[in-house]
Amino acid sequence: MRYILPFILFAIITCNVNAQDTVVVRNNITIMFNAMVKNDMSTLADLTHPKIIASLGGREKAIVTMNAAIAEMKSKGMSFRNASIGKIGEFYKSGSEVFCLIPQEITLTTEGGYFSSLTSTLGISQDQGRTWRFVSAGNIGRDKLKILFPELPDGLEVLLQTDPVFHKQ
Numbered sequence: 001m002r003y004i005l006p007f008i009l010f011a012i013i014t015c016n017v018n019a020q021d022t023v024v025v026r027n028n029i030t031i032m033f034n035a036m037v038k039n040d041m042s043t044l045a046d047l048t049h050p051k052i053i054a055s056l057g058g059r060e061k062a063i064v065t066m067n068a069a070i071a072e073m074k075s076k077g078m079s080f081r082n083a084s085i086g087k088i089g090e091f092y093k094s095g096s097e098v099f100c101l102i103p104q105e106i107t108l109t110t111e112g113g114y115f116s117s118l119t120s121t122l123g124i125s126q127d128q129g130r131t132w133r134f135v136s137a138g139n140i141g142r143d144k145l146k147i148l149f150p151e152l153p154d155g156l157e158v159l160l161q162t163d164p165v166f167h168k169q
Contacts, residue, residue, distance in 0.1 A: 021098075021129040022088050028132040029102050029121065033083035041066040049124055049133040051148055073108070081107040081114050091129070092153035098125040099152065101137065103159050113168040120159035124149070 035043035041063045056062035086103035100123045107116045119138030138161035
């Protein structure tokens with residue numbers, strides 16, 4: 001019996017750590033999606049992975065670029081309606097980073113209805129899951145993500161973005 005107790009404690013601790021990681025990821029991505037819906041590009045930039053921000057020329061230029069994309073969307077009569085989060089995928093540790101994939105449905109309001117599309121976001125933590133930064137993954141694909149993030153684990157499958165579907169209202 002005394003040999004079984006350590007295994008039971010390990011199982012409980014492991015489950016709690018995994019559950020906590022899921023809660024932290026869900027909280028962080030929810031903040032990011034709320035910022036997207038509210039056009040809060042400052043918060044969106046803060047939660048975007050630093051490599052993406054750097055590729056856009058730094059934080060301030062990234063915010064300008066994101067605001068320009070929102071303005072173009074609005075000029076076409078579209079706006080973010082909602083982003084719903086699916087079941088957060090398995091956690092993968094690779095090198096000093098932890099990775100997970102977050103499936104979601106994005107909806108955009110447009111004249112006469114809305115568009116919906118399924119996609120995924122890659123979550124990356126550089127501090128063992130205490131904080132997370134995100135990269136849109138479904139529209140990029142695994143091959144390009146692997147170039148940006150060489151430590152991307154082999155077992156992590158990226159869910160590609162589906163074609164938008166129009167829903168008439």
